[in-house]
Amino acid sequence: MPTSQPVSSRKDDASANADVMILVVDDEAEHAETISESLRRTGYRTLVASSGKAAIDMLENEHVDIVLTDLVMKDVDGMEVLGSARRLHPDVEVVVMTGFASVEGAVEAMKKGASTYLKKPLNIQELRAVIEKVLERQNLSRSNVYLQQELDRKYGFSGIIGNAESMQKVFTVLQQVAPTSATVLIQGESGTGKELVAKAIHRNSPRRNQHFIPINCTAMPEGLIESELFGHEKGAFTGAIGARKGRFEFANHGTLLLDEIGDMPLSTQAKLLRVIEERCVYRVGSNVPIPVDVRLIASTNRHVEDLVKEGKFREDLYYRLRVVTISLPPLRARQSDIALLIDHFIKEFSHQHSRRIEGITPAARTMLLAYPWPGNVRELRNTMEAMVVLTRDNILDTDDIPEEISSKRDVSTPGVGASGGLPPAGLTLKKSEIDLIRRTLEMVRGNREEAARLLGCGERTLYRKLKQYKLTEVGKSPV
Ligand SMILES: Nc1ncnc2c1ncn2[C@@H]1O[C@H](COP(=O)(O)OP(=O)(O)OP(=O)(O)O)[C@@H](O)[C@H]1O
Ligand SMILES: [Mg+2]
Known part of the structure; x- marks a missing residue:
């Protein structure tokens, strides 16, 4: 962990702690309750699970900052809880508790991503101190831009690598838009980095210390997606045994990524539009508006404009979302x-x-x-x-x-499509030679020996042509 930057000291008061959700997992239900109770007294919010399975269910449905889990449990053990927590909430901190004299299990858990471990029986003072420390670390990693690799300075932006001209343009837009609260629509084929870009926007925005919450709209039935987005009240539908916050509320003051927005059902689109306009959400089954301040980012691998024409996407919502559009090239x-x-x-x-x-x-x-x-x-x-x-x-x-x-x-030939037929009008022998040399050099990153080999000519011939066509700098990495 870098130590060069001052660690922002967390406010000790209960109001700061009230933003923190801790999941306590122990198959000795009483023990879990006792721990939860002592954490609540310090102002933290807690959830209690008395089995590994219940914990994983909660992790799937709730936003959790810290997981405090027993290691040895029947059926689903602490290691599995740890695995699920890391998968479902990448920035979650997991503290394991171990009841055995041996710390081997705990060491193994730390190798798999646990932050630290506590030996049972727990000492409440020690527990609170550990939670404080873990939160400090979480705050640091949420806020710190130390994650930005050195590569960024040369070729990218916040972990997004690219030096193609089209990507440089994307970086320029990102730099302009990230610090604002503008809604962004990110378009691009699958795997082009839409989620990475959305996270980069959040990390470079004033909201970086708050939550980044993604929700994937694909293959979610209407009822479920609405309860996920807006939350629900107890009894809002069969199976709604308790009230639940939606992702909008979790993302309050932070950023919400609506992934694959093109798949959102039309009726949900109407509700989303209302939320954007009123800056309030209504939980399913309630008429009480809950004010939310959320920056929205939407992403899709479909052409939303086409969906609008086909009547599958609301035009008014489309205009609301595409305040800034970023298209990621394949x-x-x-x-x-x-x-x-x-x-x-x-x-x-x-x-x-x-x-x-x-x-x-x-x-x-x-x-x-x-x-x-x-x-x-x-x-x-x-x-x-x-x-x-x-x-x-x-x-x-x-x-x-x-x-x-x-x-x-x-x-x-490298860089040149295999298409047959006549070359397009205006393409001269000289132009295509320049183009071929340029593309080959870019591909081999300026390695002339390799370029000459690929082009089937000697290095000296290539060198002569580079001078003739003023291509001597092509393929060299920008410094
Ligand atoms: N320019 C890039 N530099 C470094 N890594 C990248 C870049 N673009 C994408 N990746 C990596 O590729 C993987 C896919 O990216 P991501 O999930 O953001 O794509 P996506 O456009 O959201 O895909 P999908 O539409 O399938 O959800 C991730 O592991 C991401 O970190
Ligand atoms: Mg994605």
Whole structure:
């Protein structure tokens, strides 16, 4: 953890603690209740689960900041609770409690992402001190921009890698829009980084210390999505045994991402529009307006304009949402980013899987560049992870590339589509030569030896042409 920046000291008063939700999990229900009670006395909000399964159900439905879980439990144990908590709430802090003299289980839990552990029987003072410390850390990581890698300065914005011109334009818009409260519509094919962009907007906004809450509108029946978004009152429908907050309320003062907005049912769209206009939500089954201050980001891999024409999306809502529109280009349309991302993911996964991978051969790189990446960055990321994990030596080569990719790549000249027919009018021999050289150099990131090999000419010939066409700087990374 970086220590160079001052840690903002948390307000000690109960009002600050009231923003914090702690889930206490112990199959000795009485023990869980006692802990919960002592935390409540300090002003925290708590939820109590007396089994691992109940805890996971709660994690799926409620927003939780800290999980305090017993490690050894019947059926679903603390490790499973830990796994679910990390998956469902990436910035949750998990503290494990262990009743055995051995701390081995706790150490194992910490390796899997638990923040710390407490030995049973708990000492209440110690428990409160640990919770304070964990919250401090959570605040720091929620607020701190230390996560922004050094790479950002060179090639990206808040963890989004890209140096293609189209991405540079996206970064410019992000820089302008992030500090405001403007609603943003992010469009792009699956895997192009819509969620990553939404998180970057939140992290670079004044709301960064508050919650970022995503909700996926795909495949959710109308009733469920409305109760998820707006919450419900006890008895609002069969099965509503208690009142529940919706995501709008959880996201209050923060950011709400409406993922796959194109799939939202029309009747829910009408209600959403009302919320946007009135800045209030109504829980299902209630007429009482609850004021909310939420920044909205919507994302979709569909053309909302087409959906509007087809009558599947409300035009008025569309205009409300697309105050600023960001379109993420597919990966195949930004060849230079493929090269950059290959190197980035090699580093990331070598570190993550403790492999010492030194790089990738030019032939393997060329093969990856020639593939159309229908699953975009997600597919490239997964492929690179598999390659890093499975390779036998420390340089990735063509035989490490999964079959489905090496067999499906576009085998025509690098960077040039395989389409037949006549070239478009106005395309001269000189222009296409310049274009071909430029694209090849971008692909191999300025490596002239490799470019000459791919273009089937000598290095000196290539060098002459670079000078002639004033291309000597092409492919060199911006510093
Ligand atoms: N420019 C990028 N730089 C680094 N990583 C990226 C970039 N774009 C996407 N990724 C990574 O690719 C994966 C997919 O990104 P993300 O989930 O944001 O895509 P998406 O557009 O929301 O996809 P879907 O439509 O399928 O939900 C994530 O692991 C993300 O971190
Ligand atoms: Mg997504």
